Amino acid sequence: MRYLVSLGEVVLALLLAPGLAGLIRWMKARLQNRRGAPFWQPYLELRKLFGKEVVVSSNASWLFRAAPFVIFASAVAATALVPVLAAPMVFDTMGDLLVLVYLLLLGTFCLALAGLDPGSAFGGMGASREVTVAALAEPTVALAVFALALSAGSTNLGRIVVATLTDPARAVSPGHLLAFAALFVVTLAETGRLPVDNPATHLELTMIHEAMVLEYSGRYLALVEWAASIKLLIFFALLGNLFVPWGVARALTLESLLVSLGSFLLKLLVLAATVAVLETRVAKLRLFRVPELLSVSFVLALLAVSSSFLLR
Amino acid sequence: MTLPLLLVMTLGHAAGAVGALVARSGPGARGVATAGAIVGSGAGLVLGLDTLIRGTPFQLEIPQLLAVAGGVSLRLDRLSAFFVLVVEVVAIPSALFGGAYSRAWEGTPSLRPLGAMLNLFLLALSLVPFADNIVTFLLLWEAMSVASYFLVLTDSDQRETRQAGLWYLAMAHGGLVLLMAAFLLLGASAASTGFADLRTAAAALPGHTRNAVFVLVLLGFGSKAGLVPLHVWLPLAHPAAPSHVSALMSGVMIKMGVYGLLRFTLDLLGGGPPWWGGVILAVGAVSALLGVLYALMEHDLKRLLAYHSVENVGIIFLGVGAGLMFRSYGLMPLAAVGLVAGLYHTLNHACFKGLLFLGSGAVVHATHTRNMEELGGLIKRMPRTAFCFLVGAAAISGLPPLNGFVSEWLVFQALLGGPTLPRPELGLIMAFAVGMLALTSGLAAACFVKAFGITFLAMPRSDHAAAAREVPLAMQLGMGALALACLCLGVGPSLVVPTLGTAVAGLGGLPAGLLTEMPRLALEVPGTAGVIAPAVLAAGLCLVPLAILAAFRLGSVDRRLRVSDTWGCGRIGQTPRMEYTATAFAEPLRRVFAELYRPTEDLSIDFHPESKYFVQSIAYRSEVIPWFERLLYAPVVAFLRRTAFRVRWVQAGSLHLYLLYMILALVVLLLVSRWTS
Numbered sequence: 001m002r003y004l005v006s007l008g009e010v011v012l013a014l015l016l017a018p019g020l021a022g023l024i025r026w027m028k029a030r031l032q033n034r035r036g037a038p039f040w041q042p043y044l045e046l047r048k049l050f051g052k053e054v055v056v057s058s059n060a061s062w063l064f065r066a067a068p069f070v071i072f073a074s075a076v077a078a079t080a081l082v083p084v085l086a087a088p089m090v091f092d093t094m095g096d097l098l099v100l101v102y103l104l105l106l107g108t109f110c111l112a113l114a115g116l117d118p119g120s121a122f123g124g125m126g127a128s129r130e131v132t133v134a135a136l137a138e139p140t141v142a143l144a145v146f147a148l149a150l151s152a153g154s155t156n157l158g159r160i161v162v163a164t165l166t167d168p169a170r171a172v173s174p175g176h177l178l179a180f181a182a183l184f185v186v187t188l189a190e191t192g193r194l195p196v197d198n199p200a201t202h203l204e205l206t207m208i209h210e211a212m213v214l215e216y217s218g219r220y221l222a223l224v225e226w227a228a229s230i231k232l233l234i235f236f237a238l239l240g241n242l243f244v245p246w247g248v249a250r251a252l253t254l255e256s257l258l259v260s261l262g263s264f265l266l267k268l269l270v271l272a273a274t275v276a277v278l279e280t281r282v283a284k285l286r287l288f289r290v291p292e293l294l295s296v297s298f299v300l301a302l303l304a305v306s307s308s309f310l311l312r
Numbered sequence: 313m314t315l316p317l318l319l320v321m322t323l324g325h326a327a328g329a330v331g332a333l334v335a336r337s338g339p340g341a342r343g344v345a346t347a348g349a350i351v352g353s354g355a356g357l358v359l360g361l362d363t364l365i366r367g368t369p370f371q372l373e374i375p376q377l378l379a380v381a382g383g384v385s386l387r388l389d390r391l392s393a394f395f396v397l398v399v400e401v402v403a404i405p406s407a408l409f410g411g412a413y414s415r416a417w418e419g420t421p422s423l424r425p426l427g428a429m430l431n432l433f434l435l436a437l438s439l440v441p442f443a444d445n446i447v448t449f450l451l452l453w454e455a456m457s458v459a460s461y462f463l464v465l466t467d468s469d470q471r472e473t474r475q476a477g478l479w480y481l482a483m484a485h486g487g488l489v490l491l492m493a494a495f496l497l498l499g500a501s502a503a504s505t506g507f508a509d510l511r512t513a514a515a516a517l518p519g520h521t522r523n524a525v526f527v528l529v530l531l532g533f534g535s536k537a538g539l540v541p542l543h544v545w546l547p548l549a550h551p552a553a554p555s556h557v558s559a560l561m562s563g564v565m566i567k568m569g570v571y572g573l574l575r576f577t578l579d580l581l582g583g584g585p586p587w588w589g590g591v592i593l594a595v596g597a598v599s600a601l602l603g604v605l606y607a608l609m610e611h612d613l614k615r616l617l618a619y620h621s622v623e624n625v626g627i628i629f630l631g632v633g634a635g636l637m638f639r640s641y642g643l644m645p646l647a648a649v650g651l652v653a654g655l656y657h658t659l660n661h662a663c664f665k666g667l668l669f670l671g672s673g674a675v676v677h678a679t680h681t682r683n684m685e686e687l688g689g690l691i692k693r694m695p696r697t698a699f700c701f702l703v704g705a706a707a708i709s710g711l712p713p714l715n716g717f718v719s720e721w722l723v724f725q726a727l728l729g730g731p732t733l734p735r736p737e738l739g740l741i742m743a744f745a746v747g748m749l750a751l752t753s754g755l756a757a758a759c760f761v762k763a764f765g766i767t768f769l770a771m772p773r774s775d776h777a778a779a780a781r782e783v784p785l786a787m788q789l790g791m792g793a794l795a796l797a798c799l800c801l802g803v804g805p806s807l808v809v810p811t812l813g814t815a816v817a818g819l820g821g822l823p824a825g826l827l828t829e830m831p832r833l834a835l836e837v838p839g840t841a842g843v844i845a846p847a848v849l850a851a852g853l854c855l856v857p858l859a860i861l862a863a864f865r866l867g868s869v870d871r872r873l874r875v876s877d878t879w880g881c882g883r884i885g886q887t888p889r890m891e892y893t894a895t896a897f898a899e900p901l902r903r904v905f906a907e908l909y910r911p912t913e914d915l916s917i918d919f920h921p922e923s924k925y926f927v928q929s930i931a932y933r934s935e936v937i938p939w940f941e942r943l944l945y946a947p948v949v950a951f952l953r954r955t956a957f958r959v960r961w962v963q964a965g966s967l968h969l970y971l972l973y974m975i976l977a978l979v980v981l982l983l984v985s986r987w988t989s
Contacts, residue, residue, distance in 0.1 A: 099849065124892020
């Protein structure tokens, strides 16, 4: 039963992910007085892409064709570690928060290599920028993990959730709040949202993610795009369920799972709305201003750790 | 069982060394040297594994040999056995690789010395952990340095190589002098120079002497390990040596610095005050970060790898430093985690750095260049080399499910134990170290995207690269074996960690039985309650792509594939000059860390004489200045030069004068001994 629920959680997350990306797009469009495509548009896009022929550059090697599978697999494995509906989960012993971070890094690594493989300047540019942002975001993530582990006594996600649920006062401690802010900035950077990257443009001077996947088409592009939306969902689930764990089911009854599903969708909705508002309000940063933003998030995370220390 | 193996190891290497010198220069000499190295290292591997697992220490005293200085004394306990194992795991594939690789020196006078010195180097390397008194240790240590110095000089007709050799020799002997000073302090009150006596004597030493010994030992072994700022010789000497030797120097020899530090600070001195661990931790963090930052700016494949050795030694020292600090506060389970993390990363780094250096050797073998800007497209020309290099690159970047990830995770877990320290400021230092380590591993991943992507992917950037062919089978086997080791160490930590736990038990008062019980598939760290199961993770990562492929087959997914040109905004042909270069790839990070790099740029454009809108040629030069090295080393070098110039008259070239010196020295010594007795 527990295995079934855990597997079900993974499948649910995979299915929800494209919708989440579509939802942000739709909200953004409404905020900008456009009608916008419906939130299920990404599903249609994925179906279309899965039905299309693949065009591969003659310069590309086997790595270009293998990368989408590795990227998708790493996203799926990372999803398995995230508490979506219930905690603790079966997959909790498979890995902890650090494993999750490094699984996502594995995806970035493969995607960047795949960007370089066709030999186009766009791919190289995207890869170079992506690894720069990913590397600079890394210390913030690690310190946010540190802050969480400090109060929960473990780096395993299920245990962090359970610890916060048993002692709700933790969730409003300054350490938690600061770590949340730090991780939110990192979420924007890692998932290619404004002000770091613009998911809506193909303008060569500004793009990061789009530049890397420029050579992908057909089912490969579908896998890469799907994996990108899964990554977004993972970060939202982390923000929602690690820091505000209320609603996460601790017993596997139908009732609590339904409550959990409802609260999870609500959290996603709130976070999506926040990002949509943010993306309509801020302009994209120049690439060389991004490190400043990331160092702000690093300082926030460092403050989170220090305050957890002092207020222990 | 152990003594015969030791004899086989010694005789195998000796036979390889002698055979290489007497055999006819050519395939014969190569074969003999390789066979000797593999037999010797194979025996060493069995020896190391046997002692590490069974744990019965082996002891051998030969008081007749070098009787004046206390005789030769050898001892193998679990810690030494682990380091012997680290040596041999890299030695066997490197020897195999080197057998084919050294073909490039056929017909030159370097071939036979190369084979002979390789065997002597391997012998010295595998014997250093055996040493059980100071004389034996110093002799083997020096043999290791000198043999590797000669190996660095294999291409001594090049000026760069000679210069690299000089730096290496100077740094190695500077370190040796510091170590001798440390041993004199340590051994002054001991009954003999045997390690057992030193251990008893060290306990009675006053605090400041112990501190002085620690600082000297840290500097001495740090210069061998390549800690910042004593790392300057690594990026010079490692690229200059033949690649299989670089693999050994970078993968294994610098680890002897780690061994020495552990043996002396933890075992003989029995650990010390918390600041010892703190210093090691801080130096480790700085080395890790600076190592990777300089690696990012490097476009010479082997120099890049050498800088990454600085980084990884830093990571090892982070683990060791945290372990020592926890030990000082009596937090033994966490101390064991830190030390085991350091040891695990030592083994892992040996495997993936050995693999990467062999891979770069294969690239050099096929293209005759180390400059990444001239490479590219090798994945199609050398698919097996490319695959092995990719495994190494992913492992060194700390990506699951490979070995680099597991040991970095352990280091993280040790550092995350910081809050249990009784003083919050120390916990904050650990938090800072966590941030540095995370930044380091992120940058390492960026650097290896560059190293692999520019070297192996896209189109060849030069004719050499376009004409590359896959390397011979022996070289592929060497790389393949290490790639397999990277995978196995990555998915099987629940077997490795308990073994390492027994290796650190008993050192510096660590109780036995820490970290020795593990769940079958998972890795669980007591004290921090982090759990991972890399084997399950690896299985998952393999299953998902298979599931997708199956879904593609079942579902109505279009599986057609067309090969076409890269999209290029309407331009007609694609040339390698349109690709991203290594310099361009690292440019964003160069800007971010411009304060550190202080890059100099020099751009000159030649316009057409008739119109400035037509450019005839563009010359762009850019350099990163290692300013703190200059700040630190330039005065020292200048001082040495000045002093050498002043005392030059002593060495005037007259034999009579030299004889006079000898007599004078003899008289002075006799007088001194008369006065003191």
